[in-house]
Amino acid sequence: MKRPLDPGVLVVFEGIDGVGKSTQIGAVAGALRGLGIEVVASKEPTDGPFGKRLRASATTGRLDPAAELELFVADRREHVANLILPSLARGAVVILDRYYFSNAAYQGARGLSWESILAANEEFAPEPDLLVWLDLPPERSLERIRTRGDVANEFERAHLLEASRAIFGSIRKPYLRRMDATQSVGSIRDVVVDEVMRLRAARDGNATRG
Numbered sequence: 001m002k003r004p005l006d007p008g009v010l011v012v013f014e015g016i017d018g019v020g021k022s023t024q025i026g027a028v029a030g031a032l033r034g035l036g037i038e039v040v041a042s043k044e045p046t047d048g049p050f051g052k053r054l055r056a057s058a059t060t061g062r063l064d065p066a067a068e069l070e071l072f073v074a075d076r077r078e079h080v081a082n083l084i085l086p087s088l089a090r091g092a093v094v095i096l097d098r099y100y101f102s103n104a105a106y107q108g109a110r111g112l113s114w115e116s117i118l119a120a121n122e123e124f125a126p127e128p129d130l131l132v133w134l135d136l137p138p139e140r141s142l143e144r145i146r147t148r149g150d151v152a153n154e155f156e157r158a159h160l161l162e163a164s165r166a167i168f169g170s171i172r173k174p175y176l177r178r179m180d181a182t183q184s185v186g187s188i189r190d191v192v193v194d195e196v197m198r199l200r201a202a203r204d205g206n207a208t209r210g
C-alpha cells in the first residue's frame with residue numbers, strides 16, 4: 001500500500017536463515033534507543049495464532065505452497081493492522097525481522113511467482129523506508145546455524161536457501177540496500193543507524209515544509 005503520511009520510519013531486515021538478523025537488529029535497536037528514539041522491534045512470522053501454526057509446520061512437515069502463502073499473508077495482515085501502522089503513526093522507528101520480501105523469497109523458492117507475491121503484499125502492507133538485505137552464501141549461514149547449536153529445519157534446506165537468496169538478489173527497489181553479512185555487527189549497525197537518522201531528518205524536513 002501507499003504509505004500514509006505517518007511520522008515513523010520503517011526498517012526491514014531480510015536475508016536467509018543464519019545470516020544474523022536478530023543479533024544485528026538488537027545492535028541497531030540498542031543504538032537508536034541510546035539516542036532517545038522510540039524503537040518498536042518485531043518479527044514475522046509473529047507469535048500470533050497464524051505465526052504459531054507456521055512455526056510448527058517447520059518441524060512437523062510443511063504445508064502445500066499455496067496454503068503456506070495464505071497463512072503468512074493472514075499473519076502479516078494482523079501484524080500490519082495491530083502493530084506496524086499504529087507504531088508508525090506514533091512516530092516510532094519500526095524494525096522488522098523479516099517481512100513480505102521473505103514471502104517472495106521463500107514461497108517463491110517453492111515455485112510460486114515471487115513477483116505476484118510482492119505485488120499482492122504491496123496492496124495492504126506499507127513499503128519500508130529502508131530494506132537491509134544481509135547477504136551470505138547458504139554454506140556460511142548453515143554453518144552459523146550449526147555453530148549456535150541449532151539443527152536446520154525444513155525451511156533451511158540448502159537448495160531452498162540458494163533459491164531464496166537468488167530471489168532476494170533479483171528484487172529491485174530504491175530502498176533496498178544489500179550488505180555483506182561477513183562484516184562486523186558494529187560496522188553494519190553504524191551504517192544502518194546513520195541511514196535511519198538521515199531518514200528521520202528528511203521526514204522532519206517534509207513535515208515542516210508541510
Ligand code: TYD
Pocket residue numbers: 017044045055072098099100102103104106107155156
Ligand atoms: P525465522 O526467522 O527463522 O523465525 P524463528 O527463528 O523465530 O523461528 O522464520 C521462520 C521461517 O519462516 C524462515 O525460515 C523463513 C520463513 N518465512 C517464509 O517462508 N515466508 C515468510 O513470509 C516469512 C515472513 C518467513
